[in-house]
Amino acid sequence: MNIIKSDNRLVLKSSIQESLKHSCIEYCVEKREKCSKTECVIILMSLLIAVYSYLVNSTVICSKTVFIIAIIVLFIFGLRFSFKVCNESLLITAPIGLQLTTTYITGHQRVFSLPWQSITDVLIVDVIHAQKVLYYLAIKTPQNGIVTLFQKSSPRLHFLEIIYKDVYKLLENNR
Numbered sequence: 001m002n003i004i005k006s007d008n009r010l011v012l013k014s015s016i017q018e019s020l021k022h023s024c025i026e027y028c029v030e031k032r033e034k035c036s037k038t039e040c041v042i043i044l045m046s047l048l049i050a051v052y053s054y055l056v057n058s059t060v061i062c063s064k065t066v067f068i069i070a071i072i073v074l075f076i077f078g079l080r081f082s083f084k085v086c087n088e089s090l091l092i093t094a095p096i097g098l099q100l101t102t103t104y105i106t107g108h109q110r111v112f113s114l115p116w117q118s119i120t121d122v123l124i125v126d127v128i129h130a131q132k133v134l135y136y137l138a139i140k141t142p143q144n145g146i147v148t149l150f151q152k153s154s155p156r157l158h159f160l161e162i163i164y165k166d167v168y169k170l171l172e173n174n175r
Contacts (some may be wrong), residue, residue: 001028005159008032012159016166023094025170027163029153030087039077046073082106085152092167094174098139100149116174118143122167124160135160137167 001013013028050070084105091099097115104110121140125148126133135157136148150160 001026004162006032007156010153010155010159012155012162023170023174024092025166026089026091027166028087028089029150029155029159031085031153039080043074043077046070046077050074082108088150088153090149090163090167092170094170102152112147114139114141114144114147119171122164122171124157124164137163 001015003011004014005012009032011030011032013030015026015028016024047070050067053064053067053070082104086103086105088103089101091101093116095116097113098119099114100112102110102112118141119139120142123138123140123146125136125138125146127136128134134154136154137150137160138146138148140146
């Protein structure tokens with residue numbers, strides 16, 4: 001995959017081959033930072049506190065309580081990491097359909113597919129949330145209504161415009 005555009009948060013990659021440009025497009029939005037520095041410090045400190053309180057092994061209730069709290073913090077952050085997205089990729093093949101693959105940090109993948117006949121249009125939708133304007137790429141279908149793509153990675157508008165132009169051309173050429 002070739003890097004098309006990047007910023008401090010995301011990288012947009014594409015693997016468009018010239019011979020297949022009119023029938024197949026693939027884009028991948030990848031996060032640069034898998035784990036924030038604050039999260040790493042909290043995990044490291046919790047781990048050190050848990051190991052220290054375990055090694056001290058005193059009968060003091062305080063040491064056992066600190067150990068249990070440290071383990072709970074590690075468990076909560078472990079759960080949080082299992083739902084963190086590493087990248088999202090969109091594959092559109094003209095006669096077949098659309099496939100959106102979401103890959104999590106743990107390696108688990110979630111795949112969503114739409115058949116080609118159910119895709120009627122591609123849109124860039126703007127949403128106002130908490131005094132912020134967020135943009136999403138969406139596919140309009142008669143059965144499901146509007147299906148938003150790249151929900152977890154939330155790429156910026158300049159990324160979405162690049163993807164939109166190629167997907168729209170592909171839709172127009174293969175109707």
